[in-house]
Every structure is written in structure tokens, then in C-alpha cells.
Amino acid sequence: MNSIQIDNLSAKIDGNNILNNLNFTLPKGEVHAIMGPNGSGKSTLSKVLSGHPDYDVTNGSAKMDDVELLGLSPDEIARLGLFLAFQYPIEVPGVSIANFIRAALQARMEEGQNVKAVDYYKELYLKMDELGIDKSFTSRSMNEGFSGGEKKRCEILQMSMLNPKYCILDETDSGLDIDALRVVSEGVNRMKNSERGILVITHYQRLLDYIVPDKVHVMWEGQIVRSGSKELALELEERGYDWIKEEIAAA
Amino acid sequence: MIKPSNIEIDREKGNFHYPTSKYAFDAGIGLSEDVVKYISDVKKEDDWILDFRLKAHSIFEKKPMPTHWATKDLENIDFDVIRYYLAQGQKPSRTWEEVPDDIKNTFERLGIPEQERKFLAGVEAQFDSEAAYSHMKEDLEKQGVIFVGPTEGLRDHPEIFKKWFGKVIPSSDNKFSALNSAVFSGGSFIYVPPGVKLAQPLQAYFRINAENFGQFERTLIIADEGAEITYMEGCTAPKFETSTLHSAVVELVALKGAKIQYITVQNWSNNVYNLVTKRAMADEEAEVRWIDCNIGSRLTMKYPGVVLKGRKARGEVLSIALANDGQHQDTGAKMVHAANETSSNVIAKSVSIGEGRSSYRGLVQIPGHLKHCRNNTECDALLINSESQTDTYPAITIKGDDNSVQHEASVSKVSEEQIFYMQQRGLNEAEAMSLYVNGFVNDLIREFPMEYSVELKRLIDLEMEGSVG
Numbered sequence: 124m125n126s127i128q129i130d131n132l133s134a135k136i137d138g139n140n141i142l143n144n145l146n147f148t149l150p151k152g153e154v155h156a157i158m159g160p161n162g163s164g165k166s167t168l169s170k171v172l173s174g175h176p177d178y179d180v181t182n183g184s185a186k187m188d189d190v191e192l193l194g195l196s197p198d199e200i201a202r203l204g205l206f207l208a209f210q211y212p213i214e215v216p217g218v219s220i221a222n223f224i225r226a227a228l229q230a231r232m233e234e235g236q237n238v239k240a241v242d243y244y245k246e247l248y249l250k251m252d253e254l255g256i257d258k259s260f261t262s263r264s265m266n267e268g269f270s271g272g273e274k275k276r277c278e279i280l281q282m283s284m285l286n287p288k289y290c291i292l293d294e295t296d297s298g299l300d301i302d303a304l305r306v307v308s309e310g311v312n313r314m315k316n317s318e319r320g321i322l323v324i325t326h327y328q329r330l331l332d333y334i335v336p337d338k339v340h341v342m343w344e345g346q347i348v349r350s351g352s353k354e355l356a357l358e359l360e361e362r363g364y365d366w367i368k369e370e371i372a373a374a
Numbered sequence: 375m376i377k378p379s380n381i382e383i384d385r386e387k388g389n390f391h392y393p394t395s396k397y398a399f400d401a402g403i404g405l406s407e408d409v410v411k412y413i414s415d416v417k418k419e420d421d422w423i424l425d426f427r428l429k430a431h432s433i434f435e436k437k438p439m440p441t442h443w444a445t446k447d448l449e450n451i452d453f454d455v456i457r458y459y460l461a462q463g464q465k466p467s468r469t470w471e472e473v474p475d476d477i478k479n480t481f482e483r484l485g486i487p488e489q490e491r492k493f494l495a496g497v498e499a500q501f502d503s504e505a506a507y508s509h510m511k512e513d514l515e516k517q518g519v520i521f522v523g524p525t526e527g528l529r530d531h532p533e534i535f536k537k538w539f540g541k542v543i544p545s546s547d548n549k550f551s552a553l554n555s556a557v558f559s560g561g562s563f564i565y566v567p568p569g570v571k572l573a574q575p576l577q578a579y580f581r582i583n584a585e586n587f588g589q590f591e592r593t594l595i596i597a598d599e600g601a602e603i604t605y606m607e608g609c610t611a612p613k614f615e616t617s618t619l620h621s622a623v624v625e626l627v628a629l630k631g632a633k634i635q636y637i638t639v640q641n642w643s644n645n646v647y648n649l650v651t652k653r654a655m656a657d658e659e660a661e662v663r664w665i666d667c668n669i670g671s672r673l674t675m676k677y678p679g680v681v682l683k684g685r686k687a688r689g690e691v692l693s694i695a696l697a698n699d700g701q702h703q704d705t706g707a708k709m710v711h712a713a714n715e716t717s718s719n720v721i722a723k724s725v726s727i728g729e730g731r732s733s734y735r736g737l738v739q740i741p742g743h744l745k746h747c748r749n750n751t752e753c754d755a756l757l758i759n760s761e762s763q764t765d766t767y768p769a770i771t772i773k774g775d776d777n778s779v780q781h782e783a784s785v786s787k788v789s790e791e792q793i794f795y796m797q798q799r800g801l802n803e804a805e806a807m808s809l810y811v812n813g814f815v816n817d818l819i820r821e822f823p824m825e826y827s828v829e830l831k832r833l834i835d836l837e838m839e840g841s842v843g
């Protein structure tokens with residue numbers, strides 16, 4: 124099936140269970156949002172799907188287009204087409220944006236094939252333009268000394284250059300002012316198409332005004348406890364998460 | 375942006391060996407006065423050179439190994455099992471066609487003739503003890519540039535070379551400079567006349583081919599007033615079961631307003647003890663820059679230095695060292711300020727991989743009677759694995775109120791989160807490490823001529839392969 128399909132996924136870190144029998148499906152061509160309070164396991168889900176070595180998967184499966192991701196290395200998962208836009212993008216000193224993305228593209232090519240420099244820079248400059256990133260950034264070291272907004276734009280730049288099948292945006296709205304939020308959202312919206320699934324992880328409904336989801340899920344204690352249309356996000360914005368916690372406690 | 379290049383010298387590239395049974399000249403095994411005399415004799419040297427050698431030999435015998443600070447691994451060198459002179463002939467060929475086949479094949483495989491065609495003003499290719507090939511572009515010869523070996527240099531141009539030979543680095547400087555002074559053979563003697571500026575580099579390539587062998591080349595470069603030269607050296611040896619010794623002495627003389635840039639890209643196999651003494655003298659307003667890349671070898675001890683002898687002289691050492699499993703890169707720089715308004719800059723970056731160890735040793739001296747001298751030293755170490763090791767020993771003596779010094783040192787480790795980030799973009803662990811290391815040394819590599827930066831980048835990639843797991 125053309126989707127990310129997660130069944131009964133449980134995972135822990137340092138002995139603490141974070142994901143508890145989580146079930147979730149992100150079909151290709153759709154945008155889904157996962158919301159939830161701090162500590163509910165949202166970021167853990169993105170890390171586990173990406174193959175982060177610190178997490179122990181204790182149960183379940185996570186398939187991307189029918190390929191089991193659990194057990195693969197992070198780079199194998201990435202090359203299969205999963206992109207994670209980090210909540211806190213990491214600095215890579217001395218490696219320019221241009222060389223970094225180029226290396227990432229090169230890693231996807233067959234042995235003996237090379238990224239064509241002219242085409243590459245043409246595309247890179249075009250996408251930087253769209254995201255309002257100055258050309259001088261190509262030679263800046265990856266995320267080094269970037270503002271919060273610059274880091275997030277740079278994540279979206281990488282995402283659009285690497286052409287993934289599925290994208291996870293982990294709290295991409297955190298640390299963004301309203302203008303940056305708009306630019307970044309437009310960048311994500313440009314990537315929406317019938318061949319790509321996008322998962323937006325966020326605390327706040329605000330981002331979903333710009334990136335309109337097909338479905339909204341609520342995560343709590345390592346599970347998806349509610350799923351609904353985009354109106355669910357508005358309800359959460361208005362009422363907070365407590366009512367959901369209470370409902371769960373009652374059930 | 376780095377352009378693609380055909381130059382691809384990798385860590386395994388030097389690991390081959392065409393057996394050479396016929397050495398016409400062989401000083402036998404072990405070191406003695408007779409060996410020294412034999413070398414001098416086959417080279418038909420003047421008496422003063424033989425005296426110089428014999429005196430150095432006795433210094434070598436008397437001088438203790440550096441012990442109080444150096445690694446114990448030095449004690450494992452057995453001077454009695456080394457062959458000190460091996461050559462197929464005495465005179466280097468002027469064309470590649472004339473070079474004997476086995477030697478020619480070796481250098482072709484290392485890509486030397488191709489590099490010469492592409493970007494060099496002249497090449498000397500040394501095979502064990504002697505240069506097999508030496509050639510410089512004709513127009514440089516017409517301008518009075520001399521590019522020969524020490525035997526020819528001291529014999530044919532004593533008025534130029536004798537004055538400086540052994541003066542920047544006296545035989546007694548250390549045990550290995552004494553050893554080199556006793557048995558030196560091969561290397562480059564270069565003279566650039568006043569005002570002559572070489573647009574392209576001269577290159578020497580040092581190849582150790584024999585087992586149980588010691589290579590002791592001797593280089594002396596004199597840039598006369600206002601002259602400019604870039605010299606590059608490359609080195610490889612095959613992997614043998616036994617250890618090999620490489621102990622060179624390199625003296626640079628930059629006269630008033632001259633500029634010398636000396637670039638080393640060493641790619642020794644892991645059985646080579648690389649114990650080299652390199653020092654420059656910079657006269658008034660002269661500039662000397664050492665660019666030193668140390669990859670491979672079992673133990674490298676090398677601290678290129680500049681004696682800043684004239685007003686406004688400038689010295690610089692840019693050093694990159696990669697220490698992998700079983701390797702110790704003990705490198706650094708020496709800056710001796712001996713005139714007013716002199717300045718020096720040292721940037722050293724080391725990468726320790728696996729169980730590799732890198733050490734930085736720096737010496738900076740600015741005496742109190744000097745005015746307006748400046749030194750800047752930066753040394754950064756990167757540790758790749760938890761077993762990797764690095765240490766820094768700066769020795770800075772600055773006196774006087776008008777002089778300034780700046781010293782920065784850092785040690786960093788590649789974090790798991792950085793590796794995860796790069797892997798999430800599709801790079802495997804080795805590619806990620808490689809990219810990270812390239813980023814770490816990037817600002818230094820930018821200083822290199824393009825051809826060498828490409829080679830170095832590739833060397834780093836290969837060194838990082840299999841370093842993770």
C-alpha cells in the first residue's frame with residue numbers, strides 16, 4: 124500500500140516507554156497533523172521512524188510503501204524516501220549548505236554517477252529564491268550561526284532538494300515569527316502532491332492555518348487517541364488537551 | 375566549488391611493489407663509517423662533503439634519542455637492520471622514456487608524469503636513494519632557476535649552495551638531522567634568482583620501494599631577493615612487514631622580500647617512521663609558508679619552523695594531520711622571532727580516528743628586546759571515536775611589552791546527533807564522517823592549490839572508510 128503504516132508500535136529510551144502500541148497511517152498524497160501536549164511522544168515517533176539509534180523498538184512494525192523501516196539504518200530509511208525536518212537542526216561546522224545538499228544527493232546516486240553541477244546549482248538557487256534565502260547562504264556552514272528562522276528555511280530547502288516520498292516536519296513552527304512561518308508553510312505547500320505524504324507535528328493550531336491538513340490526530344502517552352478532520356485542531360486550540368485526557372481517564 | 379580532477383592518489387595506491395633485484399649501488403645493511411664513505415665515494419663527492427658526513431655520523435652516534443618528551447616507539451627503530459643507500463644509477467633521466475621500466479611503471483601508476491603535464495613547472499622523482507627522473511621547463515632554466523639534486527647542486531653550483539647547506543639546520547640539531555647529514559642522498563636543491571617568480575610549482579615525489587630501507591633526502595631551497603616559488607612534495611611507500619625509515623632534512627632560505635611556499639602531502643604506508651626536520655630562514659620582508667599534510671606512517675615527528683631573521687618577515691605553518699589505527703602523528707610548528715615587526719601564524723588541525731593518536735607541539739619565541747612582533751596559534755583537534763587520542767603541548771615564550779600572542783586550542787568530538795542528522799539526509803556513516811572531517815579541515819584545504827585539495831579530500835574520504843562500524 125502507498126502509505127506509511129504503523130502497527131502496534133512500542134518504543135523506549137533509557138528504559139522509559141514512550142510509544143505504546145501506536146497505530147497510525149499516513150497515505151500518500153495526504154497531509155496529516157499530529158498534535159499533543161509536551162512529552163506525549165510526538166518527536167519520539169519521528170525519531171523512531173527515522174531509525175535513531177537511541178530508541179529501542181520493543182514491538183510493532185512501521186512500513187513505508189510496504190518496506191519495513193524498523194531495523195534499517197537512518198541513511199537507508201532516508202534513501203528510501205523519508206525526510207525528517209528537525210525541530211532543532213544540527214550544526215555541521217565547515218560544511219557549506221551547497222556541499223551538504225550535494226553530498227546528500229550524491230549519496231542517492233549509483234556508483235560512477237555524479238551530481239551535475241550546473242543543473243544542481245540552478246535548482247538550488249531557484250529553491251532558495253522561493254524560500255527567501257539569500258544566495259550567499261550557499262557557502263555558509265550548515266546551520267552554524269543561523270537564526271531559528273534560517274534553520275527552518277534551510278530544512279525546507281533540503282526537503283525540497285531531496286525530493287522525498289514522505290516528509291515529517293517536527294515542530295517546524297517553533298521559533299518562527301509570522302513572516303517566516305508563512306514562507307516556510309508556502310515551501311511545504313509547494314511540495315504537496317499526489318505522490319507524497321506529509322506529516323506535520325505541532326503543538327499549535329496556528330501552523331495548520333497555513334498548512335491545511337487532511338486529518339488531525341491527537342497523541343497522548345505514546346498513542347493516537349483521537350483522529351478527526353482539521354476542525355479537531357481548532358477544537359484543541361479552544362479547549363486545550365485536558366478534555367481529551369479526562370475522556371480517556373473516564374474510558 | 376571543487377572541480378573534478380583525474381588525480382586520484384588513494385591510501386592503497388602506493389601499496390604495490392615491483393620487485394627490483396638489481397640495485398647497482400648498495401651500501402649494505404647497517405650504519406658505519408664505511409657506509410658513509412661508500413655513499414660519498416659513489417657520488418664522487420669533494421672531500422669537504424665527506425668530512426661533513428663523517429662529522430655528522432659521529433654526532434649521530436653520540437647523540438641520544440629524544441627521550442624525555444618523545445614517544446617510546448622511537449626505541450623500536452633498529453638502525454642496524456636498515457639499508458642506507460640503494461640506487462640503480464647515479465644520474466637522473468631527463469625524459470620519462472629513459473627511466474628504467476620498473477621505476478617508470480611505478481611513477482606512472484602514481485600518476486606523476488600526468489601531473490607534470492598538467493600543472494607542474496618541473497618534477498623530480500626519487501626512487502629509494504636517488505632521483506630517477508628530473509626535469510624542469512626550459513624557460514625556467516633560461517631564467518637561471520636551478521632544480522637539481524644535492525650531489526649535482528654541491529658539485530656544480532657550490533658558490534650558491536655551499537653557503538647555506540647545513541646552516542639553517544645544523545647536523546647537531548637533533549639525532550635524525552645528524553643521521554640525515556651523514557647519509558643524505560637525493561632531494562631537491564633549488565635556487566630561484568632575484569625577482570624570478572615561478573608561476574607553476576616545482577614538485578618532488580619520494581618513493582620508497584625497498585624493504586628495510588631508509589630514505590634520507592636532503593632539500594635546500596634558496597629564493598633570492600624578491601623571488602617566489604611554490605614547491606610540493608608527495609610521498610608513498612608500499613606496505614612491508616618490516617619498518618621503513620624516512621628521515622629528511624629540508625632547509626629553506628627566503629632572502630629579502632622572497633616568498634617560499636612548501637607543500638607536503640604525505641601518504642606513507644603504516645610501517646614508515648617519518649622523522650623529518652624542516653626549517654626556514656626568512657630575511658627582511660620575506661614570507662615562508664609551510665603547508666603540511668600528514669596522512670599515514672607509523673610515527674611522524676615533524677615540526678616545520680621559521681626563523682624570522684629580518685624585519686617584517688612573516689612565517690606561517692598550516693598543518694593537517696590524520697592519525698588512524700596504529701598511527702601517531704606528532705606534529706606542530708616552531709616560530710622563532712629574531713627581528714622587529716615579524717609575524718607568524720600557525721593553524722594546526724588534527725583528526726584522530728579509531729585508536730589513532732595526534733599530538734600538537736608548538737614552539738613560539740619572541741625575545742623581550744624585540745618590538746611589534748605578533749604570533750597567532752590555533753590548534754584544533756577532532757576525535758572520531760572514543761578510543762582516539764589527542765594532546766597539545768604549546769611552548770610559548772613571549773617577552774617585551776610591544777609583542778602580542780594569541781593562542782587558541784580546541785578539542786571536539788563528532789556528536790551522535792550530528793552523525794544522525796547527516797545520515798537522515800542519506801549519507802551512510804562513513805560518508806557522514808568523511809563530510810564532517812572535510813568540513814573540519816575545510817578552511818585550511820582552501821589554502822591549497824586546487825590539484826592538491828582534490829587529492830587531499832579524496833585521501834580523507836578513503837581514510838574514513840572503514841573507520842566506523
